[in-house]
Amino acid sequence: MTIKLHCFGESGNAYKAALALELSGLNWEPVFVNFFGGETRGEDFREINVMGEVPVLVDGDTTLTQSGVIQMYITEKTGKFGGATPQEAREVMRWMFWDNHKLSSQAGMTRFLMNFLPEEKRPQEVIGFMQGRLKAAYSALDAHLSGRDWIVGAAPTNADLSCCGYLFYPEPFGFVREDWPEIDRWLSNIEGLPGWKHPYDLMPGSPADRA
Numbered sequence: 001m002t003i004k005l006h007c008f009g010e011s012g013n014a015y016k017a018a019l020a021l022e023l024s025g026l027n028w029e030p031v032f033v034n035f036f037g038g039e040t041r042g043e044d045f046r047e048i049n050v051m052g053e054v055p056v057l058v059d060g061d062t063t064l065t066q067s068g069v070i071q072m073y074i075t076e077k078t079g080k081f082g083g084a085t086p087q088e089a090r091e092v093m094r095w096m097f098w099d100n101h102k103l104s105s106q107a108g109m110t111r112f113l114m115n116f117l118p119e120e121k122r123p124q125e126v127i128g129f130m131q132g133r134l135k136a137a138y139s140a141l142d143a144h145l146s147g148r149d150w151i152v153g154a155a156p157t158n159a160d161l162s163c164c165g166y167l168f169y170p171e172p173f174g175f176v177r178e179d180w181p182e183i184d185r186w187l188s189n190i191e192g193l194p195g196w197k198h199p200y201d202l203m204p205g206s207p208a209d210r211a
Contacts (some may be wrong), residue, residue, distance in 0.1 A: 003021065006055060006056040007054050009200045009202075011203075016067040016104075017071060019197075028090070032203075083153060096159055110174060113170070114173050115207070151191055
């Protein structure tokens with residue numbers, strides 16, 4: 001049975017789930033969600049996810065939302081990306097929680113404000129404040145990656161697939177990859193994984209489609 005992932009290309013959180021599926025080798029396919037057309041606010045989508053968000057994974061009778069939960073489910077099915085030991089598994093979760101609170105949530109909002117709102121509605125003070133918080137997050141991640149190929153252990157885990165969620169996107173939001181050499185090297189490691197794809201190649205939907 002083919003797993004279906006309701007997603008769209010601009011969503012970094014959906015990318016986390018899509019990338020985990022793609023790298024895991026599971027049989028899956030994306031289902032395009034027209035976020036910018038208001039689909040997630042409609043009654044039909046709310047029947048799939050009352051939270052009104054992507055990603056949503058449907059695997060037979062199992063429906064899951066929230067990227068971290070979907071990543072955990074992929075680990076349960078495949079044994080991949082969860083860490084090699086109980087100690088590593090806890091460390092993976094620590095970094096996933098950190099990412100959701102300190103990195104992805106703030107990167108996603110800042111990127112939206114800077115790129116997907118009309119220019120006259122972009123709150124510059126909020127954007128500047130968020131970029132300051134993001135700089136602190138990039139600094140923490142860059143320092144942690146010094147001397148490491150992966151965030152946890154000797155192989156890619158959900159910590160890597162979570163923290164990279166927004167960092168491959170080309171739209172400006174205050175992240176310049178070359179400014180963070182350890183993050184840059186780590187992202188190159190992820191790009192080198194067999195099956196890696198850019199979010200706009202892995203999922204349907206991109207700003208170019210609405211241009």
